[in-house]
Amino acid sequence: MNNHLHVISFDNPYPPNYGGVIDVFYKLKALQQAAVKVTLHVFEYGRNRNPILEEICDTVHYYPRRTFVNPFSGTLPYIVSTRNDVQLLQNLLADEAPILFEGLHACFFLNHPDLANRKKLVRMHNVEHDYYRKLEDVEGNFFKKYFFSKEADRLEKFESVLTHATVIFAISPNDKKTLEARYQRVELLPAFHANTQLTTRCGQGNFAFYHGNLSVGENDEAAKFLVTQVFNRLQYPLIIAGNNPSSTLKKLVEGHTHISLLQNVSTEKITELTQQAHINVLPTFQNTGIKLKLINVLFQGRWVLANNTMVENTGLENLCVVANTAEDMRLEITRLINQPITENDLAERSQLLNKMFGNQQNIRILINNL
Numbered sequence: 001m002n003n004h005l006h007v008i009s010f011d012n013p014y015p016p017n018y019g020g021v022i023d024v025f026y027k028l029k030a031l032q033q034a035a036v037k038v039t040l041h042v043f044e045y046g047r048n049r050n051p052i053l054e055e056i057c058d059t060v061h062y063y064p065r066r067t068f069v070n071p072f073s074g075t076l077p078y079i080v081s082t083r084n085d086v087q088l089l090q091n092l093l094a095d096e097a098p099i100l101f102e103g104l105h106a107c108f109f110l111n112h113p114d115l116a117n118r119k120k121l122v123r124m125h126n127v128e129h130d131y132y133r134k135l136e137d138v139e140g141n142f143f144k145k146y147f148f149s150k151e152a153d154r155l156e157k158f159e160s161v162l163t164h165a166t167v168i169f170a171i172s173p174n175d176k177k178t179l180e181a182r183y184q185r186v187e188l189l190p191a192f193h194a195n196t197q198l199t200t201r202c203g204q205g206n207f208a209f210y211h212g213n214l215s216v217g218e219n220d221e222a223a224k225f226l227v228t229q230v231f232n233r234l235q236y237p238l239i240i241a242g243n244n245p246s247s248t249l250k251k252l253v254e255g256h257t258h259i260s261l262l263q264n265v266s267t268e269k270i271t272e273l274t275q276q277a278h279i280n281v282l283p284t285f286q287n288t289g290i291k292l293k294l295i296n297v298l299f300q301g302r303w304v305l306a307n308n309t310m311v312e313n314t315g316l317e318n319l320c321v322v323a324n325t326a327e328d329m330r331l332e333i334t335r336l337i338n339q340p341i342t343e344n345d346l347a348e349r350s351q352l353l354n355k356m357f358g359n360q361q362n363i364r365i366l367i368n369n370l
Contacts, residue, residue, distance in 0.1 A: 002097060002098055002119075002370040003035065003036055003037055003370075004036070004037045004038075004039070004058075004095070004097040004098075005031065005036055005037070005038055005039070005097055005098055005099075005100055005370060006038075006039045006041065006091075006092055006097055006098070006099040006100065007024075007027075007028065007031075007038055007039070007040050007041065007057075007099075007100045007102065008041045008043075008088070008099065008100065008101050008102055008106040009021075009024050009040060009041065009042050009043065009102050009106070010043055010079075010083060010102055010103050010105035010106050011024075011042070011043060011044070011045070011047065012042050012044050012047040012048075012049065012050075012053075013025040013028065013042070013053070014047075014050045014052055014053055015047075015050070015267065016194065016267075017267045018213055019125070019291070019292045019293075020102075020103065020125050022191075022192070022193060022194070022292050023123075023125065023171070023191050023192050023193070023292065024102050024192075025192075026192035026193055026194060026359055027123075027192040027359075027363070027366070028040065028053075028056050028057060029056055029192075029359075030192060030359045030360060030362075030363035031363060031366075031367075032056045032057070033360065033363075034360075034363050034364075034367055036367060036370070037058045038056070038057040038058055038059075039057065039058060039059045039060075039061070039091070039097070040053060040057040040059065040060045040061070041061050041063065041088055041091065041092075042060060042061065042062050042063065043063050043064075043065045043082075043083045043085075043106075044062050044063070044064065044065065045064070045065040045067055049062065061087075061088070061091055063083075063085040063087060063088055064085070065082050065083055066081070066082045066083075066084065066085075067082055069081055069082050071147055071151075072146075072147065072150060074154075075154065075157075076108075076154065076158060077104070077128075077151055077154040077155045077158050078147075078151055078154075079104070079105045079128075079151070079155075080104065080105060080107060080108050080158060081108070083105055083106060083108055084108045088109065089109050089112065089114065089115075092109065092115065092118075093114060093115075096118065098118065098119035098120070098121060098166075098370050099115070099118055099119070099120050099121065100121045100122075100123060100366075101120065101121070101122045101123070101165075102123050102125075103123065103124065103125045103128075104122075104124065104128045104155065104158065104159065104161075104162075107122060107158075107161055107162075110122065110161050110162075110164050110165065111161050111164040119166045119369075119370070120164065120165050120166050121165065121166060121167045121168075121169065121366070121369060121370075122162060122165040122167070122168050122169065123169045123171070123189065124168060124169065124170055124171060124175060124179060125171055126171075126175070126288045127175055127178050127179065127288055128155045128159070129152045129153075129155040129156035129159065130152075130178075130288050131286065131288040132148050132149075132151050132152035132155055133148070133149075133152045134218065134285070134286040134288065135148045135216075135217050135218065136148035136149045136152060138217035138218060138220070138221045138285070139217045140217075159182075162179075162182075162183050163183060165183070165185075166185065166369075167185050167186075167187060167369045168183055168185065168186045168187070169186075169187055169188075169189035169365075169366070170186055170187070170188055170189065171189065171190070171191055172188075172313070172314065173188060173313045173314070173315070174287060174288075174312075174313050175288070176188045187365060187369070188365075189362065189365050189366060190356060190357050190362050191292055191295060191357065192359050192362065192363075193292055193295050193296060193299075193357065193359070194296070195295070195296065195299035195300070195353075195357075196359075197299075197350075197354075198299055198300075198346060198349065198350045198353070199275060199299065199300050200275070200299070200300060200301060200302060200341070200346055200349075201275055201276075201302065202340070202341055202342055202343055202346070203340050203341065204278050204302065204338075204339070204340040204341065205276050205277050205278035205279075205302060206237065206278060207236070207237040207238065207239055207276075207277055207278065208231070208236060208237065208238045208239070208277060208278065208279040208280070208281050208305075208333065209238075209239050209240075209241070209273050209274060209276075209277035209279070209280050209281070209301075210222070210223060210226055210238065210239075210240050210241075210280075210281050210282070211240070211241040211242050211270050211273070211274070211293065212242045212293065213242055213243050213244070214240075214242035214243060214244055214245040214246065214249065215243055215244035215245075215246075218284065218285065218286045219242060220245070220246050220248075220249060221285055222283045222284055222285065223240050223242070223245070223249055224248065224249055224252060225283055225285075225326070226238060226240070226281060226283065227240075227249070227252045227253060227256065227259055228252060229326035230281075230326050230329045230330055230333070231256070231258070231259055232256065233330060234258075234330055234333060234334070235258055236258065236333060236334075236337060237258050237259070237260075238258065238259045238260075238281075239259075239260050239262060239273060239277070240253065240259070240260070240261050240262070241261075241262040241263075241265050241269070241270060241273060242262075242263070242265075243263070243264050244263075244264070245261060245263060249261070271296075271300060274296065274297055274300045274301045275300050275301060277301060277302065278302055278303060278336070278337070279302065279303045279304075279305050279333060279336055279337075280297040280301040280302070280303070280304050280305070281305045281306075281329070281333075282294055282297065282304060282305065282306040282307075282310050282320075283306065283307045283309075283310065283329070284306075284307065284309050284310045285309060286309070287309045287312065291310060294306065294310055294311065294314070294316065294320075295316075295353070295357055298316065298319055298320075298349060298353055299353060302341040303321060303336050303339075303341060304319065304320045304321065305320065305321045305322075305323060305329060305332055305333065305336070306320045306321070306322060306323075307322065307323065307324045307329075308322060308324055315352070315356055316352070316356075318348070318352075319348070319349050319352060319353075321336065
């Protein structure tokens, strides 16, 4: 085992307030607790630096993301070509330590000849071209839709760079199955997160809750589905929270007095609402990766209502109430409204979550490959 590791992060992982960076940040914390020395390389664009990264890592290097590049030109994916800095390569060559590339985004130098003899690990947060095709499907803006289509094509071609990886870490069983059909040495490395134990409150709340980054088409679509097809025929309160909601979603919510929309709320407030809610509703229409908010609400919330696309092949199906149609969701919500959650309900949840998503045990999967 090597006790030194380079980590190339596609974004500043602090604050850990959205899916990908949550996984990166808490992975770094787990490496620190396991006494692994980390040299962190961060591509930054718009998120302020914080000294906490220097406290967790041995060394931190920052590089500007080249966002001035025309997103429609070139054969490389935009998310890869904008994360290209010669100083990064020089810093990687300063020693012989293994390198962890966080996401396909960070893989510009994965096949560089100067790194041919290095141990190179790639964390896949999604099967990226599938993810971008699904973003294209739900996008209404013509230019964004065209970008997602073009980027998906480029990502599908670029993905073969993974043949240069020593190990590929898939974030979900579905992604593992997809990736190991094309590449050798694919291992499951579950998502890292903030939770160390269940903080679910027994009893019951008096509202349902949905949250997500609402500027992402997938989350906007899910929120609009809840407003127009589920809660439009219920009088049970629904709170939706997230960054940058679309004007369409805002208008839809305005038509319902029992539905409220909270914009740009803090991570702390999201946690508070997750714990206070009686039902956390989690529909999704994309089956890529694993949704970290599913893990969070199971650690923090009471009843979790999700569809198959959210939970299938996660191993968490039995911990959720599963409904796939708007009608079935309404029936389940009506059933759960007056049903408090008890310690007995949470016993299986606690055992399974700690077994599958314990950061300290899962970091051994990564360390054993150094």
